[in-house]
Amino acid sequence: MNPKNNRSSVIDALRGYFILWIGLYNTFAVFNAIQPNLILSSILLFINDKGWFCLSAIFGYGFGLLIKQSKDKPTAFSKRMFLLFLLGIFNNLFFYGDILKEYAIIGLILFYARHILAKYPASSLLFICLLTFLALYYIPFDMNEAGNPKDYFHDSTIFLANLKYCINLNLHSLYFAICYHLEMLLMASIGFFISFFHLEGFILRKRFTLLWFSLSMMFIALATLFFILENGSPLVKIFFFTYILSLSTSFVIGFYLLIKKYYSLALFFIPFGRRSLTIYLLQNMIITSIWLWSDSNIEGYFNEFFLSYCVIQLVILFFSKFLVVDNMGVLEMFWRKWSQSS
Numbered sequence: 001m002n003p004k005n006n007r008s009s010v011i012d013a014l015r016g017y018f019i020l021w022i023g024l025y026n027t028f029a030v031f032n033a034i035q036p037n038l039i040l041s042s043i044l045l046f047i048n049d050k051g052w053f054c055l056s057a058i059f060g061y062g063f064g065l066l067i068k069q070s071k072d073k074p075t076a077f078s079k080r081m082f083l084l085f086l087l088g089i090f091n092n093l094f095f096y097g098d099i100l101k102e103y104a105i106i107g108l109i110l111f112y113a114r115h116i117l118a119k120y121p122a123s124s125l126l127f128i129c130l131l132t133f134l135a136l137y138y139i140p141f142d143m144n145e146a147g148n149p150k151d152y153f154h155d156s157t158i159f160l161a162n163l164k165y166c167i168n169l170n171l172h173s174l175y176f177a178i179c180y181h182l183e184m185l186l187m188a189s190i191g192f193f194i195s196f197f198h199l200e201g202f203i204l205r206k207r208f209t210l211l212w213f214s215l216s217m218m219f220i221a222l223a224t225l226f227f228i229l230e231n232g233s234p235l236v237k238i239f240f241f242t243y244i245l246s247l248s249t250s251f252v253i254g255f256y257l258l259i260k261k262y263y264s265l266a267l268f269f270i271p272f273g274r275r276s277l278t279i280y281l282l283q284n285m286i287i288t289s290i291w292l293w294s295d296s297n298i299e300g301y302f303n304e305f306f307l308s309y310c311v312i313q314l315v316i317l318f319f320s321k322f323l324v325v326d327n328m329g330v331l332e333m334f335w336r337k338w339s340q341s342s
Contacts, residue, residue, distance in 0.1 A: 009270055011065065013259050014058050014252065016272030022051040023283040026097065030287050052099050053187050053248035059103050060188030063110055064195025074111070081107045083338055087277070087331075093159040095284035096149050096166050100277075102181060106188050121193050128189055132182040136237040139179055145172040158288055183241060187248065203253055204260065212253065216246035278331040 025044065032040040066077075081104040088100030110117065117124045146168040152161035169176045194200065202208060219242050259266035272279060 012273035056187035060191030
């Protein structure tokens with residue numbers, strides 16, 4: 001297998017693994033919102049935010065590959081990101097936590113700043129990191145200003161409710177509008193630099209991996225200690241972000257090392273990565289059905305509904321293997337064709 005195909009296969013495997021991670025998180029988050037559960041809350045605490053952090057880095061990594069291969073002209077790439085943004089709006093009708101719109105915006109930022117990023121990689125990454133820390137320190141956590149997602153479902157149809165909550169998050173919460181997007185940009189930039197400068201070999205060195213995992217454990221321990229001792233300080237947000245950043249990068253590096261060593265594992269996740277948009281949209285459509293049922297029968301038959309939902313998720317994953325055209329998902333195929341059409 002040539003290096004280009006091998007790198008593409010690895011990124012497909014990573015994307016497939018973390019799209020399933022995000023689907024799991026969204027599932028547990030919705031069920032926990034309907035009927036709070038200690039076990040689900042504990043799982044959510046461990047995987048909270050890390051899935052889309054990891055996917056942001058993978059998005060940036062794939063974007064670096066795209067530029068290095070010089071397949072996209074500015075007009076074609078802008079069209080691809082515009083279509084991704086529209087797909088995000090459509091997906092937002094089914095799930096308030098859509099991330100496709102953000103990826104489209106970040107993709108445009110990275111694309112049009114690619115020459116500066118390539119010329120000054122260390123300075124650019126340091127600047128984005130510093131900007132993120134400053135925003136986290138000075139902007140209060142105000143996401144409660146947008147209300148609770150479930151509140152919107154009493155006044156609107158479920159589809160408009162999801163979209164309204166997303167819009168209000170960006171309008172009424174500076175923390176969400178600025179901090180969350182800067183965090184995603186930082187993770188995407190890290191992935192971009194790793195891909196653009198072929199740093200995979202450096203990551204594979206044992207000395208680097210041992211050093212990084214040691215630093216990650218130290219960051220996590222410090223963040224936990226600071227959170228316990230200084231719960232009211234603005235620095236808590238910075239330490240919490242450092243905690244998520246450390247775990248997320250460790251998850252990506254760890255899984256990358258795993259699939260490089262055991263390629264049969266990569267072969268299992270590659271098909272999911274190549275139809276990640278299709279799976280993501282299908283999962284969110286099912287999540288919408290949960291919200292539609294949540295005000296009536298689900299609370300009385302929570303265990304039965306949860307088991308049924310898990311079975312449906314497995315059915316989706318199984319049948320999505322048939323939703324493939326030209327070795328990619330149906331939605332991915334249409335998206336690529338539309339973006340390449342004149």
